[in-house]
Amino acid sequence: MLAVVKALAYGSDATAIALHLEKIGADYLGVAYAAEGVELRKAGIKIPILVLHPQPENFELCTEFNLEPSLYSKRVLEYFIEHVKRKNSVDFPVHIKFNSGLNRLGFHVNDFDYLVETIADGSLKIKGLFSHLAASEDLNEKGFTLQQIEKFNSFSQKFIQKTGISPILHQSNTSGILNFPEAHFNMVRTGIGLYGFGNDAQYDNNLKPIASLTATISQIHIVKAGESLGYNRGYKAKSTIKTATITIGHADGIDRIYGHGKGYVIINDKQAYILGIVCMDMLMVDITDIDCEEGEEVIIFNENYPAHELAESVGTISYELITGIGPRIKRILKN
Numbered sequence: 001m002l003a004v005v006k007a008l009a010y011g012s013d014a015t016a017i018a019l020h021l022e023k024i025g026a027d028y029l030g031v032a033y034a035a036e037g038v039e040l041r042k043a044g045i046k047i048p049i050l051v052l053h054p055q056p057e058n059f060e061l062c063t064e065f066n067l068e069p070s071l072y073s074k075r076v077l078e079y080f081i082e083h084v085k086r087k088n089s090v091d092f093p094v095h096i097k098f099n100s101g102l103n104r105l106g107f108h109v110n111d112f113d114y115l116v117e118t119i120a121d122g123s124l125k126i127k128g129l130f131s132h133l134a135a136s137e138d139l140n141e142k143g144f145t146l147q148q149i150e151k152f153n154s155f156s157q158k159f160i161q162k163t164g165i166s167p168i169l170h171q172s173n174t175s176g177i178l179n180f181p182e183a184h185f186n187m188v189r190t191g192i193g194l195y196g197f198g199n200d201a202q203y204d205n206n207l208k209p210i211a212s213l214t215a216t217i218s219q220i221h222i223v224k225a226g227e228s229l230g231y232n233r234g235y236k237a238k239s240t241i242k243t244a245t246i247t248i249g250h251a252d253g254i255d256r257i258y259g260h261g262k263g264y265v266i267i268n269d270k271q272a273y274i275l276g277i278v279c280m281d282m283l284m285v286d287i288t289d290i291d292c293e294e295g296e297e298v299i300i301f302n303e304n305y306p307a308h309e310l311a312e313s314v315g316t317i318s319y320e321l322i323t324g325i326g327p328r329i330k331r332i333l334k335n
Contacts, residue, residue, distance in 0.1 A: 002028035004191030011322040034058035072097040072105040095128035128168040137175035137199035212302035234276025253324035266299035
């Protein structure tokens with residue numbers, strides 16, 4: 001099991017999450033960039049860390065902190081071999097990424113001979129060979145996903161036969177784990193699933209979101225018919241309403257797209273829709289039919305009001321909402 005803790009562990013706390021995952025038996029951790037892995041090593045993490053999108057200018061960090069880079073192109077492979085040779089390093093662990101159809105990163109089938117020849121000098125230890133599924137959550141694309149699985153299986157078996165190396169093989173993301181057991185190989189990677197989302201209502205029911213986001217009512221106003229509120233007079237009242245100003249804004253990750261009645265917060269188990277334009281540090285909601293007071297807690301999302309529902313109200317996904325929560329939001333850890 002490779003647990004993905006990139007992007008502050010999907011907007012939470014990467015160090016705390018990673019330490020807990022190591023404690024309960026994760027085999028690997030995954031980060032996007034080397035700097036994220038360095039923070040985990042400095043926190044005392046000992047288990048292997050795969051850097052999914054390393055950049056040549058950060059290869060020094062990979063070797064200094066024993067981070068295993070994904071090598072996904074000729075340029076990156078050659079740069080890293082040059083780097084380890086300068087360091088007089090032998091058998092440094094790396095993962096080779098194969099592009100099975102996502103067309104984002106990875107070697108292609110026609111790179112096979114080049115790849116085998118280039119790694120033959122022994123300066124690298126090919127610890128893993130992996131790929132990434134493009135649409136494993138969408139069963140309408142099942143045929144495409146099965147093609148990806150077959151391409152990766154064919155490439156990896158040919159690689160093993162040609163080189164005599166038996167690397168860890170991994171292709172499944174969270175939805176791949178849930179929907180395509182034939183793509184489990186001998187390691188799987190889960191990111192969003194760790195944080196409580198399965199990309200499918202069937203699986204969401206069996207997963208528990210780990211994070212709650214709350215704010216506070218700062219002030220309550222009566223806005224009369226014909227009056228406006230917010231920047232650019234973004235909302236104009238057609239009748240007298242009651243509004244609450246909430247202590248969170250687009251600087252904290254509640255983007256302006258949630259404004260103009262599209263997004264909402266939860267106050268005393270009722271949806272309070274956002275009025276007008278979301279401000280940098282605040283937003284205003286309609287509480288005309290909600291009994292509440294200044295100083296009360298407001299729920300943005302939690303286990304009972306999951307982030308994916310709020311995200312879907314504006315046409316986005318839980319990933320974007322939870323990873324966008326800003327650094328000034330205090331993280332409170334509970335056992």
